[in-house]
Amino acid sequence: MGMTVVQKILARASGRSEVAVGDVVEPAVDLAMSHENAALVINQFQAIYEGTGLEPTLWDAARIAIVFDHRVPAESPKTATNQKRIRGFVGINGIAKFHDIRGDRGGICHQILPESGYVLPGAVVVGTDSHTTSHGALGAFAFGVGATEMASIWALGHAVNVEVPATIKVNVSGVLPPMVGPKDVILHLVGKLGAAGATFRVLEFHGDAIRAMSTSGRLTLCNMAVEAGATSGIVPADAETIRYLKEEAGVLEAVHPVVPDRDAAYERTVDVDVSALAPQIACPHTVDNVRPVSEVAGRHVDQIVIGSCTNGRLDDLAVAAGILKGRKVASTTRMLVFPASGRIYQQALEAGYVADLVRAGAVVMNAGCGPCLGVHEGALGDGEVALSTTNRNFKGRMGNPASDVYLCSPAVAAASAVTGVITDPRQEGKP
Amino acid sequence: MSAASVVLVLGDDVSTDVIYPGRYMATVLPAETPQYAFADLGVFNAKLKAGAVPAGSVVVAGKNFGCGSSREQAVSALKGHELAIVAGSFARIFLQNAINLGLRLIEAPGVTAAEGDELAIGVTEVVNLTSGRRYAVRSLPAARQAIIEAGGLIPYTRKRLLGRSAAR
Ligand code: SF4
Numbered sequence: 001m002g003m004t005v006v007q008k009i010l011a012r013a014s015g016r017s018e019v020a021v022g023d024v025v026e027p028a029v030d031l032a033m034s035h036e037n038a039a040l041v042i043n044q045f046q047a048i049y050e051g052t053g054l055e056p057t058l059w060d061a062a063r064i065a066i067v068f069d070h071r072v073p074a075e076s077p078k079t080a081t082n083q084k085r086i087r088g089f090v091g092i093n094g095i096a097k098f099h100d101i102r103g104d105r106g107g108i109c110h111q112i113l114p115e116s117g118y119v120l121p122g123a124v125v126v127g128t129d130s131h132t133t134s135h136g137a138l139g140a141f142a143f144g145v146g147a148t149e150m151a152s153i154w155a156l157g158h159a160v161n162v163e164v165p166a167t168i169k170v171n172v173s174g175v176l177p178p179m180v181g182p183k184d185v186i187l188h189l190v191g192k193l194g195a196a197g198a199t200f201r202v203l204e205f206h207g208d209a210i211r212a213m214s215t216s217g218r219l220t221l222c223n224m225a226v227e228a229g230a231t232s233g234i235v236p237a238d239a240e241t242i243r244y245l246k247e248e249a250g251v252l253e254a255v256h257p258v259v260p261d262r263d264a265a266y267e268r269t270v271d272v273d274v275s276a277l278a279p280q281i282a283c284p285h286t287v288d289n290v291r292p293v294s295e296v297a298g299r300h301v302d303q304i305v306i307g308s309c310t311n312g313r314l315d316d317l318a319v320a321a322g323i324l325k326g327r328k329v330a331s332t333t334r335m336l337v338f339p340a341s342g343r344i345y346q347q348a349l350e351a352g353y354v355a356d357l358v359r360a361g362a363v364v365m366n367a368g369c370g371p372c373l374g375v376h377e378g379a380l381g382d383g384e385v386a387l388s389t390t391n392r393n394f395k396g397r398m399g400n401p402a403s404d405v406y407l408c409s410p411a412v413a414a415a416s417a418v419t420g421v422i423t424d425p426r427q428e429g430k431p
Numbered sequence: 432m433s434a435a436s437v438v439l440v441l442g443d444d445v446s447t448d449v450i451y452p453g454r455y456m457a458t459v460l461p462a463e464t465p466q467y468a469f470a471d472l473g474v475f476n477a478k479l480k481a482g483a484v485p486a487g488s489v490v491v492a493g494k495n496f497g498c499g500s501s502r503e504q505a506v507s508a509l510k511g512h513e514l515a516i517v518a519g520s521f522a523r524i525f526l527q528n529a530i531n532l533g534l535r536l537i538e539a540p541g542v543t544a545a546e547g548d549e550l551a552i553g554v555t556e557v558v559n560l561t562s563g564r565r566y567a568v569r570s571l572p573a574a575r576q577a578i579i580e581a582g583g584l585i586p587y588t589r590k591r592l593l594g595r596s597a598a599r
Contacts, residue, residue, distance in 0.1 A: 024574040040459040040503060048588050054596060071457065078457045130501040130524055146503040146528035147459075152588040160587070161574040195444050196495035199523055229495065231523060286444050373453040373500075394446035394499055399454055401471045 002261025004167040005236050006202045009141040009258060013124045014158075021265075023164045030140075031118055032153050033065040033127035035109050039082040041128060042089050044151035058093055059157035065097035065118060066090060067109035072101045072368040075376045107341025107367040110134040110223060110309035114215070115343055117249035121237035122258040126153060131309055131391065132232075133225045137218035138245070139237030139257055141202075144226065165202050165231045166267040172207040174275035179425040181319075182217035183311055183389065183409035185209070186224040187280035189272060191290025199229035201267065204260065209274050210235055215244035216313045223310050224391050227287040236260060279424055282407040285395045293412055293424045302384040304335040304417045305398075306410050307365075308372045311389035312340030314347050316410040320362075321353035323414035323425065329361035330420030336378050337362050338370040362417070374399025387422060389413050434560065435489045435515065437548045439475055443493035447505040447525065456502060461532070464504045465511025479512050486513035489552075491544040493518065497525025503532070510534040517542055517550065517557055520569075530575045531584035539566040 003011065003018060011019045013027035034041050049056040058064060066086060074080035083101075090098045099105055099112050106112075110131055113119050121139030125132065128150045135142035145159070153159055172185060189203075203225045210218070218235045225233025235241075237257035245251040278292040306312070306320050317339060329335045337357055339345040345367050348354050354364050365371075371378030372390040380386055380403035388398070393405035406422065415425035441449075455467040469476050478484050490509075496518035497505060506528040509516065515535040519542060529536045539557045544550065548561035557566045571579065581587035 037456075037459065037502070043460060044585065047585050048592070050589075052589055052593055054592060076457060082457060082459065128501060128503075130499065144501045144524050146501055146506070146524060146531060148503060148531045148584045149527060152531075152584050155588055155592060160584075160591070161577065163572060163574045195498055196520060196522070199495070199520070229498065229522060373456075375454040375456060392446075392448070392499060394448040396448045396452050396471050397446075397499075399452075401452075 001265055002263035004260045004264045005204055005234050005258055006141045006167060009122055010164055019164045021164050021166045025162050025164060026158045026160055027124045027162060028158045029126055029153050030123035031063055031065060031125045033109055033113060034150060035067050036070045036082060037128050037147055038066050038086045040147040041150045044148045045154050048151055048155050058154050061093050061095050064095050066095060067099040067112045068101050069108045070369045071376050103342045105342060108309045108369060111340035114138060115249055115341060117245060117251040121241060130226050131223050134219050134223040134309060136222040136232050136234035137215055139241055141232055143232045165200055167202045167204050168198055169266040169269040170203050170205050171269060171271045172209040174209055174273045176274050179411045180277050180279055181409050182213060182220040184277055184280040185274055186221045187282055187290050190224060190227045190288050193228040195286055195288040196229040201230055203230045203233045205235045215240060216315050220310055279409060279412050282393055284393055284404040287393060297422050297424055299422045301333050301387045301416055301422060303380060303386045304333055304413050305371050305386060305388035306413050307338030308390040309340055310391040311410050312338060314344050317348045317353045319410045320414040321356040324360035325356040327360055327418050329417045332420040335362040335417045336365060336371055338365040339367045342367050371398060387413055387416050434549055434551045435487050437491050437544045437546055438484050438488040439490045440544055440546055441492040444495045444498055445492050446499035447497055447502050448499055450505040451502060451508050461507035464508040468508035468512060484512060489515050489517055489550055491517050491542060494520045496521050498522040503528050506532050506534050530578055533583040538569040542566045
């Protein structure tokens, strides 16, 4: 029986010639990522060694990445002290893949890992963040774990007792219409599968629409695979993956795509034709509450947010700047933009996007998680409505359980910024 | 079989933002997180903090409990009050975090209850003693049994490390 991409990766990483769904394996980890929650990982890591007489020892500091993003610059003395402790640990252990609060090499973990060339096709990537699924965009098997599980990986170098997941094949065909993009595809798919529709499953993406999609778009897709409950999303690596890694991520070594066998066994196949797809929107308070934008068009918006690991890349900012250039954010709304990384921030400066957005009235914030998780900046008032290109709209997600969050693409967000109400970008500007 | 009272009833897709709001995420140590359990459900949180919810009390929920963020605080906060969660199903990372920290989870598809109901929780079945309804229990992943038996992932990994160094 043939194997899916994830089966092939797990077989290689656990030293077996093949694995079947349900087998229990202990895959060696190629990259283990944490953000500020490394503070808890360090605590749990040290707890493992208590009473053993063994010195706490990282299995391989070169395979550990730590990126400060959730609260940068620190919003409180507590966070600053956590960050200080982590810096100390990083220094003592010589963790080179450390991204501190910096304008040049800082940013959101799910952007920093790909753009730094840390993730290669066929790798096993774990992260103490649920959106670690993002890295499947490069053909890796990437999944989220809790802090204690990460501490165990830091000690052992492999994940313990991993059940080989079943794979759902997602065939995405057709050409995306104007003003419709990868975010609309994944919102549509999450709506179709439901919030738990892919729990303990992997979504493996295929089809001509995926082949034609940039790595940036694939990151958006895989990022939100977890919103359907999936363990991971994965796009089998191809020429675009190699192009991205060589040209944008500075990878010098040879890149070897892992592709599924022709007779790989999928649990089922889901077909999505995007040729007639309309811009999508997820309504409060679940990500799978998805409709075409037209159904809620006209609703007043208090705050527009563009950014995050989902849609804070250069192409996203280009779409927003393209719509807002020479125009103004409506006086009845406010607009926050936060690029996914310092590098993207610089590229957006050089391309003139930052100037276009600021002149239109947007506030361009530093790279990081910012308003996405509602602990830091950009809080909403009671009863307020946000329209955001982020990935979650759960009650309280942006910091205020008495507010509403809608999720959409950068095109919908930018078009709505001009009007101050939820707007279909295909209609925007028409009388 | 152990009998326990239902102290909170929730619906489907309860996210970790509801269990442990993101604005308390700077608090990481398991000993400090229980004060923020269900922080936005003010009345219930106040009861927890007042010590008015006995250990072993049950939270009943629908499908996909613990979806969203991987924050482990959502588990340590509930574990700190020794709550047990009976739900239709659990999201993957939450389920694993719970096993890793020794929080008691019972997956009982279709389970329903009202606050104040008494549940008898067995290995294969949950019986709502108040309504008389019975629900089959789906066992937790077999692959994770060893971790449950070890009392959580910290003692389990410790054992593995000691086994390794003994083998050298
Ligand atoms: S931008 Fe939002 S979803 Fe992405 S890692 Fe940060 S908090 Fe998580």
